[in-house]
Amino acid sequence: MAEKRALLGMTLQEMEQMVISLGMPRFTAKQLAQWVYQKNADSIEAMTNLSQKNRALLSEQCVIGKMRHTERLESVDGTVKYLFPTAGGESVEAVFIPEADRGTLCVSSQVGCRMGCRFCMTGRQGFQGNCSATDILNQIYALPEWEHLTNIVFMGQGEPMDNLGAVLRATELLMAPYSLGWSPRRITVSTVGIRGAVEEFILKSPCHLAVSLHNAFPQQRQEMMPAENAYGMEDLLRMLAKYDWNRQRRLSFEYIVFRGLNDSPRHTKELVRLLSPLRGVRVNLIRFHTIPDSPYEGAPEERMIQMRDFLSLHGITCTIRASRGEDIFAACGLLNTKFH
Numbered sequence: 439m440a441e442k443r444a445l446l447g448m449t450l451q452e453m454e455q456m457v458i459s460l461g462m463p464r465f466t467a468k469q470l471a472q473w474v475y476q477k478n479a480d481s482i483e484a485m486t487n488l489s490q491k492n493r494a495l496l497s498e499q500c501v502i503g504k505m506r507h508t509e510r511l512e513s514v515d516g517t518v519k520y521l522f523p524t525a526g527g528e529s530v531e532a533v534f535i536p537e538a539d540r541g542t543l544c545v546s547s548q549v550g551c552r553m554g555c556r557f558c559m560t561g562r563q564g565f566q567g568n569c570s571a572t573d574i575l576n577q578i579y580a581l582p583e584w585e586h587l588t589n590i591v592f593m594g595q596g597e598p599m600d601n602l603g604a605v606l607r608a609t610e611l612l613m614a615p616y617s618l619g620w621s622p623r624r625i626t627v628s629t630v631g632i633r634g635a636v637e638e639f640i641l642k643s644p645c646h647l648a649v650s651l652h653n654a655f656p657q658q659r660q661e662m663m664p665a666e667n668a669y670g671m672e673d674l675l676r677m678l679a680k681y682d683w684n685r686q687r688r689l690s691f692e693y694i695v696f697r698g699l700n701d702s703p704r705h706t707k708e709l710v711r712l713l714s715p716l717r718g719v720r721v722n723l724i725r726f727h728t729i730p731d732s733p734y735e736g737a738p739e740e741r742m743i744q745m746r747d748f749l750s751l752h753g754i755t756c757t758i759r760a761s762r763g764e765d766i767f768a769a770c771g772l773l774n775t776k777f778h
């Protein structure tokens with residue numbers, strides 16, 4: 439028997455094609471989309487405004503495609519890390535970060551990652567496969583706190599630009615009027631800077647972009663992030679400078695601050711020089727969480743404050759990102775599902 443299709447991850451147009459092929463009226467697709475994307479239905483049987491006959495017919499052909507988490511870990515600070523299965527039989531982690539006025543979910547776009555950043559647990563895990571749009575949306579729709587979500591960041595496992603098709607489909611489905619109608623200003627996609635894919639993303643998606651920079655000197659960056667070899671940041675920055683960045687569409691640079699490695703005044707000055715041609719961008723300085731058997735250590739707080747003040751003085755908006763979920767290995771750079 440042919441495998442059943444997942445409704446989660448289908449566009450309205452694809453649903454229309456499917457219902458028409460099953461002999462149902464076109465408007466059934468709209469009802470389906472509402473059940474899947476707005477009401478977050480758990481089963482086709484629960485779609486009570488569809489006739490019994492149509493529900494039975496649909497159940498023969500498709501499933502919702504939602505899969506419950508298999509593990510849940512809660513931090514003392516309220517951050518919750520979930521392990522979700524993928525349709526391919528692997529697992530990915532998603533991290534829910536509740537705050538007073540918002541709820542952010544950090545989602546994974548790949549099982550593992552092939553970028554090999556030296557300071558990252560996922561990088562050490564290697565690459566096991568891409569998430570489909572269904573796998574990405576499952577992290578949102580199967581999340582127990584899904585109704586409290588205000589922001590999605592693609593900063594979990596994987597390099598989103600290495601799986602751009604699925605990331606674009608998932609973000610488009612979140613923004614679609616027949617779905618949750620999310621504003622692109624609530625979605626941020628991060629990248630190490632795969633130039634061609636980043637430019638395609640800029641042209642196709644209105645969502646915010648975050649570039650993981652971590653060092654302003656190419657040689658040093660390459661030692662921390664082998665991807666610099668193939669996708670040099672100077673070339674990337676020249677391309678990014680062609681576009682307008684502002685509050686509507688934000689470009690931010692992520693910078694994990696390591697003691698003695700990228701936290702000197704020389705690094706900070708070079709960062710200012712490098713980013714000066716780009717107007718309206720911001721830098722997020724991130725505290726590093728030491729990972730087992732790693733030579734890297736986080737920089738002291740006062741260094742981070744000095745860096746922030748220097749960047750701000752030179753007209754670059756800069757924030758220090760609060761650390762969340764470190765005790766459950768949910769913080770930046772700590773996600774790893776290899777042993778699950």
Ligand code: SF4
Pocket residue numbers: 551552553554555558559560561562594595596597630771
């Ligand atoms: S930091 Fe991001 S891009 Fe680098 S290895 Fe980890 S998951 Fe991949």
